[in-house]
Amino acid sequence: MKYVSTRGDAPVLDFSGALLTGMAIDGGLYVPDSWPSLTADQLARFRTSQYHEVAAEVIGLFVEGSAIEQTDLAQMTEAAYATFRHPEVVPTRQISEDEHLLELFWGPTLSFKDVAMQLLGRLFEHELGRTGRTLTIVAATSGDTGSAAIEACRDRAGIELVMLHPNGRVSEVQRRQMTTVLSPNIHNVGVDGTFDDCQDLVKAMFGDRPFRDEMRLGAVNSINWARVSAQVVYYVVSSVKLSDQYKAKVSYTVPTGNFGNILAANIARTMGAPIDRLVIAANSNDILPRTHESGEMAMDSVVATSSPAMDIQVSSNFERLLFELFERDGKALADAMRAFRSEGVMRLDSAQLVALQDGFGAGHATESEVNDTIAEVYEQCGTVIDPHTAVAVSVGRKNRAESGPMVYVASAHPAKFGDAVEAAIGIEPQLPPHLSDLLDRPEKCEVVDPDLGSMERYVRSVALPSAS
Ligand SMILES: *Cc1c(COP(=O)(O)O)cnc(C)c1O
Numbered sequence: 001m002k003y004v005s006t007r008g009d010a011p012v013l014d015f016s017g018a019l020l021t022g023m024a025i026d027g028g029l030y031v032p033d034s035w036p037s038l039t040a041d042q043l044a045r046f047r048t049s050q051y052h053e054v055a056a057e058v059i060g061l062f063v064e065g066s067a068i069e070q071t072d073l074a075q076m077t078e079a080a081y082a083t084f085r086h087p088e089v090v091p092t093r094q095i096s097e098d099e100h101l102l103e104l105f106w107g108p109t110l111s112f113k114d115v116a117m118q119l120l121g122r123l124f125e126h127e128l129g130r131t132g133r134t135l136t137i138v139a140a141t142s143g144d145t146g147s148a149a150i151e152a153c154r155d156r157a158g159i160e161l162v163m164l165h166p167n168g169r170v171s172e173v174q175r176r177q178m179t180t181v182l183s184p185n186i187h188n189v190g191v192d193g194t195f196d197d198c199q200d201l202v203k204a205m206f207g208d209r210p211f212r213d214e215m216r217l218g219a220v221n222s223i224n225w226a227r228v229s230a231q232v233v234y235y236v237v238s239s240v241k242l243s244d245q246y247k248a249k250v251s252y253t254v255p256t257g258n259f260g261n262i263l264a265a266n267i268a269r270t271m272g273a274p275i276d277r278l279v280i281a282a283n284s285n286d287i288l289p290r291t292h293e294s295g296e297m298a299m300d301s302v303v304a305t306s307s308p309a310m311d312i313q314v315s316s317n318f319e320r321l322l323f324e325l326f327e328r329d330g331k332a333l334a335d336a337m338r339a340f341r342s343e344g345v346m347r348l349d350s351a352q353l354v355a356l357q358d359g360f361g362a363g364h365a366t367e368s369e370v371n372d373t374i375a376e377v378y379e380q381c382g383t384v385i386d387p388h389t390a391v392a393v394s395v396g397r398k399n400r401a402e403s404g405p406m407v408y409v410a411s412a413h414p415a416k417f418g419d420a421v422e423a424a425i426g427i428e429p430q431l432p433p434h435l436s437d438l439l440d441r442p443e444k445c446e447v448v449d450p451d452l453g454s455m456e457r458y459v460r461s462v463a464l465p466s467a468s
Pocket residue numbers: 111112113144145222255256257258259260261262309310388411412
């Protein structure tokens with residue numbers, strides 16, 4: 001399988017190349033040159049397979065043609081998913097006759113980011129060891145990505161990880177999940193500024209080509225194709241299981257920020273998993289539902305909500321769907337993205353809008369709807385959900401089609417966003433045992449001035465010498 005850039009002007013790579021490169025040099029995102037299909041035989045077999053076995057087989061389709069051996073991949077998926085605290089890895093929980101939660105938060109840092117990151121860290125180490133290379137990963141986080149990436153990369157050979165977060169603007173639990181990891185290859189940086197300032201610094205470092213090449217910068221955000229490929233697996237597994245139970249296709253409502261998670265659902269459906277409707281669920285930052293309704297993607301300012309992982313205006317992975325809506329014309333998409341960046345608006349033509357509306361439903365939940373939904377689900381079935389999950393339940397219930405089971409993606413453990421949960425139901429959810437002493441552990445964090453020169457000097461001071 002080969003990977004091409006959504007902007008049509010970057011080298012064609014294999015899976016390993018896309019893994020280590022992150023963003024394409026033309027500013028685009030890597031996607032497979034064609035979509036593989038799952039056979040009826042595979043889908044039938046997956047009903048009784050273990051999660052890590054399905055992962056090896058599904059991700060194996062994307063890895064094909066690279067130097068990663070399928071047996072090595074199978075070992076990596078087995079190790080990655082052994083870190084989850086539930087035997088099914090990503091269990092579903094029934095909350096009414098035909099509604100289920102897909103619980104993606106049983107990994108080490110309590111959000112769905114672990115599902116992809118636990119594999120990504122192992123893939124990096126494997127490929128760096130094979131090629132004798134080193135990688136300096138720089139990334140920005142507003143919360144969940146940071147801890148998941150740190151947990152996945154700690155103590156791995158060949159990797160130094162520099163994680164930027166806005167000083168004083170992440171919750172104490174989120175900060176401590178990052179700063180209490182004392183491994184020598186983990187470098188937390190608190191930036192005096194906003195998440196956007198952090199993101200801009202990372203983009204500027206990637207845009208500095210000599211620096212990018214010299215430091216061998218790598219990416220762990222969801223522009224990295226390997227992450228999306230790992231997320232396809234839980235849609236295959238859960239849809240196969242539930243469609244067998246209901247003898248019907250399964251619909252999903254996905255709490256959406258950067259569009260990585262719901263993109264993976266769409267890929268699973270394209271590959272032949274028994275999936276019916278997909279609903280994009282946004283919080284008050286509703287650029288995607290507005291685009292879905294009018295065909296006009298218009299940037300607005302970001303507002304802070306109780307579901308901060310979705311406080312995003314520009315969803316980077318939406319570009320991978322746009323590539324399909326533009327019928328894989330990279331040049332046309334590159335022009336449209338340039339215009340969007342400079343004018344803040346992009347207009348879909350009528351065929352593109354129809355394709356978007358045929359493929360997806362969309363809606364948003366206000367802060368009071370999120371609060372009410374947490375309370376409603378708790379009253380109905382005693383299940384405590386986090387605010388991101390509540391966005392999905394609220395939007396999904398407003399968008400229910402007539403028939404078939406609906407799955408709401410539960411993207412975080414409620415204890416990660418305990419304040420919002422407590423405000424809704426008066427109960428503070430407890431952290432699981434492996435994190436219960438989090439507030440007593442020592443922290444390690446640097447503060448670096450929010451300018452490119454200072455950041456680049458810092459990254460240079462921690463980067464590993466190149467082996468080549
Ligand atoms: C990252 C995140 C999201 C948004 O997922 P995308 O793939 O960016 O759309 C939703 N909920 C939680 C808890 C997250 O950490």
